[in-house]
Amino acid sequence: METTQQRDERLWKIAKSRTAFKNSLIVYLVMNLFFWAIWYATTGHYYEGTPWPVWPGLGWGLAIAFQYFNAFHRDPFGDTLKEYERLQAEKEHRGL
DSSP states (O other): OOOHHHHHHHHHHHHHHHHHHHHHHHHHHHHHHHHHHHHHHHHTTTOOSOOTTHHHHHHHHHHHHHHHHHHHSOOHHHHHHHHHHHHHHHHHHHHO
16 A cells, blocks of 8 residues: 555645646647748748648647546556555455
8 A cells, every 4th residue: 555655645646647647738729820830921821731830739638638648547656555455455455
């Protein structure tokens, strides 16, 4: 079972990863807006085909999606702790 200090460290790591995701998302949005503004200012009206800002937006967006998953939906230590506590409760229930 986790000690209070281990639990606090785990929560601190989760909080750091969520804050890092939020910061990365803001940078992603601002930079993509900047890329689209450059594209529009230089060739927006006369360009045919796929605009170049689509490609960095897709690649970077995929990385942001992975970062989101790791920050908000992945907690391997928490999952292990929940499973341990479930097994412990099951063991105590059988022992009664």
